[in-house]
Amino acid sequence: MIPTDAPQIDILTISSAVLMIATFGVVVRRGFMDWLRAYRYQTMALSGVTAIIAYMTGIWEIYIAAALTLIIKAVVIPRVLLRVTSQLKFVARYELNPYISVRLSAIISALLVALAYFLTQQVPFRSDQILRAYLPVSLSLLFIGMFTMVNRRVALNQIVGLLIIENGLFLFATALTHGVSLIIEIGVFIDILVGVIISAALMTRISHTFDNLNVDNLEHLRDDKEE
C-alpha cells in the first residue's frame, strides 16, 4: 500500500514501466510491420529512459547516446529493414504459428519479468537508484528477447528478439556504467546496424529460396485449427 504522502512522481520506476509496456507491445505482435512499429515505440521509450539517466547523472555524453538511439534505432534500422524486406511476400513476414502460442508467451514473458526482478533482488548495489530501477528491466528485456527468438518460426521475426536483447544490453550498460565512452557506443550502434542489414539480407535470400509454399502445409500450420 502506497502511503498517501508519497514523494514526487517516481520517474524512474514509471519510465521503466513504460519501457516494459512497450516491450510487451513488441512481443505480442505477429506481423513484421506491427512489431517494427512497436519496436519503434520501444526504442523511443528506451531513448527517453536514457535521457532520464543522463539527467539524473548529469553526464552529457549520455544525452548523445539517447539521441543516437533515437536516430539509429527508431529511424534508421526500421527503414533499412523495411527497404530490405519490401519484396518479401506476406507469408514470410507473418508469424502464423509460433512454437508457443501468443497467449502463453505473453504470460511466460510476464513470468520472465518476475524472474528478472527476483534475480536482481539479490544484487548488492541496490542503493544506486538508477541501477535499482533499470537493472531488472534490462534483464527482463534480455530474457524476453531470448525467449522471443526461440519462439519464432519465421526467420525474419527472429530479428525482433535480437533487437530486444540489444536494447536490453544497451540499457544494462548505460545503467551500470552511467555511460560508456561515446566512441564505444557509436561503434556498438554501427555494429548493430550492420548486423541487422546482413541478417535482413540473409533472410530475404532464404525466403526467396523457400518461397514455394505448400498449401497443405499451411493448412496444418494454422494454430487455431483442431487436430
Next chain:
Amino acid sequence: MVSSLTLFQATIILYSMGALLALLLRGRKYSNLLTYLLPAAASLFAIVLSANVIFAKDALHISITRDALAQFGFDVFIDGISAFFILLIGLVSLAVSLYSVGYTKEYEGRKDTSILGFLFNIFILSMLLVVVSNSVFAFLVFWEVMSLTSFFLVIYEHEQEANLKSGMTYIVMTHLGTTFILASFLVMYLQTGSFSFDAFRQYVPFIPLQVKDIVFILAFIGFGTKAGIVPLHIWLPQAHPSAPSNASALMSAVMIKTAIYGLIRVLFDFNSVGSPDYTWWGILLLSTGAITSVIGALYAVIEKDIKRALAFSSIENIGIILTGLGLSVIFASFNLTALAVLALVASMYHTLNHAVFKSLLFMGAGSILYATHTKNMEAMGGLVRKMPWTSLLFLVGALSISGLPPFNGFISEWLTMQSLLSTSQIPDSTLQITIAFASLAFALTAGLAAAAFVKIFGISFLSRGRSEHVLHAVEVPRSMLIGKGVTALAALALGVLPFIGINLITSAFNIQSAQPASPFDTITLQNASGSNFASLSPFTVVVLLASVAAASYGFVRVVGGPTRQVVYETWDCGFGGLDERMEYTATSFSQPIRKIFKAFFRPRNSIQREFYADSNQYKRKTIRMESTTRSLFEERLYTPVVSATIFLFDKIRRIQTGKVNSYLLYILITLVLLLVLVRLSP
C-alpha cells in the same frame, strides 16, 4: 439438555438398526421407508450432537480401551473439529436418506435393494466413526470399512463392466492411499510410542522437524488420494459416477471430506503450524490446490456424462478447499493469526458448502437418471418443463457451485479470494508474487466452473429434448424433492446469512475472529492500516436485488404499459421445422474451451467420409465425426506406471512361484524406506 453421549449412542444405534432392518425386512412392504427413515432420524441426532458439542461445548471422550490390547483401543473423541464434520455428515445424510426413499425405487425389481440399504447405512456410520476415532487402530478400521462399503456401492451395478473397472481402480487407489496414511501413523508411532491420537497431540511438539515433514508428506499423499488431488484423482471420476446416485452424493459430498478432516487433524491438531518452518507445507497445499482446482474444472467443462462432470467438479472444489487450507498454513507460519483464521474459515466454509451443493447436484443428477435412465447430457434436454421442481433445485445447486451471489458458494469463494488478496501482508515478496500468480489458477477455476455448470444445467434442462429418453420423463417422487429441498435451503441460508456458517466454524475450531455477531451483520475485513479492506453483507444484497427488481418492474410497467405476449416457434430463419438436431450439444458448448486449452486436452476430431466413387469426393454417402480428448494423466502417468508394475511383477513371478500381493509389497517397500529414513534422521 441431552448429553452428547446419549446422542452419540442414539445415532450409532439408529444407523445400525437401519442397516440391520434393511437386511431383515428384505422385500417387505415398508422396508424401503424404514431403511432410509432410520438413518434420516439418526442424521438428525448427529446434527443435534454436533450442535451440542460445538455450541454447548459438550465434548465427548469415550475410551473403550482394554489394557491387554492397549494399542488397539477404540477411543472416541468428539471435539469441535469432529463435530463440524459430524454436522456435515448429518446434514448431507439427512437429505440423502430422505431422497433415497424414492430413489431406490429405480432399482426395485431389478436389483436387491436391501443390500443397497445395508451398505448405505454402514457407509454413513463408518464415515461418522472415522471422524470420531481417536486412535490409529480405530481410525484405520473405520477408514477401511468406509472404503470397502463405498467400493461395494461403486460396483453395486456390477452387471455393467465399466462399473467393475471403476471399482477396480477405486480399490487399488484407495488402498494405496490407506497405505500412506498407515505409514504416516507408523512414523508417528515410532516417534511417540503410542497409537493414540491423544499421545500424538501430546508428543508431536517434540518430534524433530524432518520427521514431521515426512509424516506430513505421507499423510498428504494418503489423504490426498482419498480427497482426489491431482494426479491422484484418477479413481474419483470413475468411481463416483458408477455408484448409485445417493451413494455418489455421499461419496462426493462427504466421503472425500473425511480426507480433509484427516489433513486438518494432522495440520492443526497434531501439529501447531506456527513458524516459517511450516511455510512449505502451506505452499505444497496451495499449489496442489491450485493445480487440482484448475484441472478438475477443465475436465468438468468438457465432460458430457453428467455424473462424471459433477465428480470432476468435486476434484475442483477439493482444490479450492486445499487452497484455503494452504493459505491458512502459510499465514499461520508467519504468525498472521487473523489471516490464518480467515483462510481457515474460508476453507471450512467451502467444505461445508461443497457438501451441501454437491449432494444437491448429485441428487439432481440422480433424479435425471431416475426419470430418463441416462447419464449422457447429449441425450437430455427440455427437462425443465417435465421436471420443474428438480430443475429449480438443480439450478440453485448450479448457482451455488458457480460462486454466484446470493448463494453460499459466493461466500466461501469471496472469503478465499480475500485470503488470497491478504497475502500482501506476508513479509516475503517472492512468496507474495508467487501466491499472486497462483491466484490466477483460482480465478480461472471460478470462470471455468461457471462455464461447466451453465453447460450442465443448460444442456440437460433447457431447450428441446434430444432423445426419446426424455420423452416420458416425469417429475420424481416427493421424497426425492424433499431431500434436494433440504440441501437447497441450506445453500440459500448459508449464502444469505453467512453468520451461520462463520459462527459455526469459529466455534467448532475454537478460533477467535471479529466476525458477525448477529445474523444480519456484515463480514468485515480490515487492512494493515486499519481501514475497511472489504466487507460483505449478503442479506443487504438480497434486499437490494429484490427492491431493484421491484422498482424496475414498476418502471417498465409504467413506461411500457401492459405486456401482450404471443407464443410462437423459435426463429428458424424461415426454413421451417427446427428439430432436436438443431440445438447446441454439450460437446459443442465446450468445444471453444477445449480448443483454447488444446495443449492440455489434446483434442482429436476424426472425420470419416464415405464416397460413392473415389473419382468424386464431393458427394458423400456418409459422414461420421468422432471427437475425442485424451487424458494426460492416464496416458502419461498411470499407463506407464501400471505397465512398469506389471513388468516388474512378471519378473518377480518368474523368480518366485507364489503369488505376490501387490499391496503387501507397497506396504513393505514403503515401510523399509521409512525406517531407513527415520534411522538416518538426526
Next chain:
Amino acid sequence: MSSSINNGISKYTSTITEKFGEHVESINEANRNEMHITLRQLDSAPRICEYIYSEFHGRLSTIVCSDERRVANGRFMLRYVFSMSDDGNDVFIVVTAKIDQHNSSFPSIALQIPAAFLYEREINDMFGLTPQGNPDVRPLVLHEDWPSGAFPLRKDFDISTKMPREHKEYRFTKVEGEGVCEIPVGPVHAGIIEPGHFRFSILGEHIVNLETRLFYTHKGIEKLAENRSLEETLLLAERISGDESVANSTAYCQAVEKIAQSSLPRRAEQLRVVYAEMERIYNHLGTLAGISTDVGYAYGSARLNILKERMMRLNETVTGSRLLFGVNRIGGVAVDVSDEVGKTFIEIMNDVQQDFEAVIALLKTKSSFIDRLRNTGVIPRKAAKELSIVGVAARCAGLDIDVRRDHSYAAYSGLRIDPHHDSPRSVTKYRIEMQKRVGDALSRFEVRVDEVKDSMNIIEKVLRNLSEGEIRATVPQENLKPYSHGLGYAESHRGETMHWLMLGENKNIFRYKVRTASFCNWPIIEQAVMNDIIPDFPLVNKSLDLSYSGNDL
C-alpha cells in the same frame, strides 16, 4: 468474323474419329469455335465425355438439355459443352446425345466428372429425365412444394399453369457421431440479402459439413424466354442478375450474333469491353467493402463503399444507368462514349484509383484484418478443378481461367496476359504468381484488388484508342434460321457466363439456357469452409461473392 478452319478443332476431330469413330454419327464445326460431336447412341456419352475431360483436359462448361421432340424426330437432346483452352486453342467441344422420348433416363457422368452433378439434378427436375447412376437425385431447382410429375421445361408444360403445392421433406446429409449438431441458416437472413439455406453440421465452432440449398426465388427465366422475340429476350437477359447486366447481355447478344454470323464494328466491340470492365470495377469494390464489413472493420468498408458509389455514379454519367442496364444491343451497343465524356471518365477513374490504392495499403498493414483473411476458406486447387469453378474463385486457387483470354470476345484480344502471345518473361512471372495463390480469402482479396486495377488500366487503354465509326451493325436476318443454335459467353466479375441459344420459328427463341458463374461456384463453398470455424463463414461467403439471383434463374 472469320470462318477459317480452326486448327484446334481439326486436332480434336482426328483424335475423336480415331478413338470413337463407331460411336460418332457426325462431327462438324460451327460458329467459328464450336465443335459438335453427335453421338449415335446415348450410352456412349459418358465414355466420350470422360475422355474429353481426362485426356483433352476439357472443362465441363455446361450441360444443355432441350426438348426437341417436335423438331428432331421426337427426342430430348443433351449437349455437354466442354471448354478447351490449352495450347491457346479457342474451342468448345459440344457432345450431343439424343434421348429417345420413351426413355426417361440417361447415363450419368457425375461420378466421373464431379461438376456434372448439379446439371444432372437440374435436368432431372426440369425435364423429368433421370440421370442413371447419379446417387443424388434430390430435387434441386424445384422445391418440396412442387408436385411430382410436372416438368416445366418440357414443351408440353404451359407456363401459365397454376401448380398445387405439396408438402414433402428434403433430406440433408446427416453427420453421424455424438455431439454433432446442425445450424440451419436461412433462407431468411438477418441482413438484406437474397434467400438461400445453409445447413451446417458443426462440432462447436468447427464446421464438419455444409450443405447449401438454393433456388428459393426461381424466376423461370429459361421458360419465360421461350417463344419471345430476340429483342424482348435481351431485356430478360439483362435482368438475370442486376449486378451482371452487362455480362449477361453481352453473352446473349454474342450468341445471337454468332448464329447470325454478323460482325461488329470495332468501336462497338471496344465499348463492350469498357462497359464490362466498368461493371467489374464497381462490383469488385462492393465485394471488397463487404469483406471489410464482414471482418468488422467498418472504416475500411465505409471508404470502399464510397468508392463503389463514385463508380456507380460514373456509370450513370456515362451510360445513364447506375447498374449499366440497356448498354448492349444485338449487333452492337446502345450507348456511345464521346471523347469529352471519355476524358472526364479517365480523370474520375484515376482519382478513384488513387483513393483505392490508399485504402488497400491501409488494409494490408492492418494485421487484425489480414489475420482474418489468411487461411480462411481455403479452396483446394484439386477441388476447384474438379468442380469446374470459374472466375475469381478459380483464379485465387491458381487455376488460370479467364474467358476474356481463353475464348477471347469483343475487343479483349490482346488485353489480357496470354501465355501464347506475351513475352516469356512476363508469362513466367504471371505463372509463378498463379502458382503461389493458395485459394484462401486473402488470395481472393488480392486477386480482386489486382483485377480492379487491371480493369481500370484496360478501360484507360481502350478509351484512349477508341476507334471511330458506328456503334451498331445490322444483323443479317437471313442467317437466323429456325433451330440453329449457338453459344454466347462472357466473363462477368464472378466468372464465365454461358448462354446457349436455339432459335425457333419466326426468329423467336426456342430454347434459352443460361449458366451463370454462380451456378458453377456455389458448390465450392461447401469445400471451402471445411475445417473452418463458424464465425468465418460469412467472410468466406462474401469473399466468394456468389449471386443468389444469378443462380435461381
Next chain:
Amino acid sequence: MFEPSFATLAAGIIQTLVLIAFSPLLTGVMRKVKARSQKRIGASILQPYYDIVKLMRKDEVISDQTSWIFKSAPWINFAAVATAALFVPVMLAYSPFGLAGDVLLVIGLFSLARFFTVLSGLDSASAFGGLGSSREMMLSSLIEPALFLTIFTVSLTFGATNITTLVSSAAGLQQLVTPSLLFALISMFVIVIAETGRLPFDNPATHLELTMVHEAMVLEYSGKLLALIEWAQSIKHLTLLALMINIFFPWGVATSLSAAAVGEGLLVFAAKALAIGVIIAFIETRVAKWRLFRIPDLIAIAIASSMVGIVFFYI
C-alpha cells in the same frame, strides 16, 4: 469523510440513478462517434432511449420452446446489473452501500447476470443461442482470471477491495501514476472492452448471426425483455467505465457532500466517461474483429500486464 446519514444515502442512490439514466446516452454517443468516423451521419445520440421506450411498448413474441428461465432472465439480468451499479461510486468518492459489498461482489453480480443470459440463450432451442452462449462462456472464463488479477493489483495498491476505500485512497493519492497501476489500467481497459462485447471481441453492430457473441444469445428476445437487456448492457458498460475512471482517474471526484463538489464531480465524471467512450468508439472503427480463437491472446496480454503490475508493486 462521509458520515452515514440520510443525506449520504440519498446522494448515493441519486448517483446510481444518474448512472442508470445516462447509460444509454453513452451508448448513443459512442454510436455517433463511430458513425462520424466512418463518414456516416449516424442516428441521434438519443436513439438508444427511443429504442428502449419503443421496445417497452411493443408486444412480445415468446418461443414455444422456452421455460421460465427465458422470461425471467432479462429481469434477473437487469436487477443484478442495476444492483451492481449501486455499489459503484460515480461522482461521489463513496457509495452508501459500500459496506454491503465490494468490487468482488460487483463482479459476482455481473456473473449472475451473465449466468442467466447465457442460460436464456440455451433455452430457446435455437442453434444461434447455443453458439452465442458457448462463446460467451469461453470469453468469460478467460476474463475472470484477468479481472481478478487486475483487482489484485489495484487492491494491493490501495489496500482494499471495498470500493469506497479504493476510490477515497485513489482520490487522496499524491502520486498520480504508479507503475503497477499503469499495468493494471492496460489490463482493465482490455477487460472493459471484452466485458461489454465491443470490437475486437464482439461486433455489436453486426447482423451476421454466425459471428455474434452477445447478440446471438439474446436473438429470441423482443419487446420489454429486449429493452431490459439492451439497457442492462448499457448500464454494465457505464458501471465498468465508472469503476475504471474512479480507480484510475479519480481526479475531481466529490469528496464532500456540498453542492459545488457534487456538481463538479458530476461534470468531471461526465467528461471523463465521454472521453473514454469516444476513445473506445474510435478504437472500434480502427480495428477489425479478431478471429475467435485469437481473442484469448488479447486476454492473455491483459493477464500478463496485471502480472507485471504485481511484480512492480512488490519491488
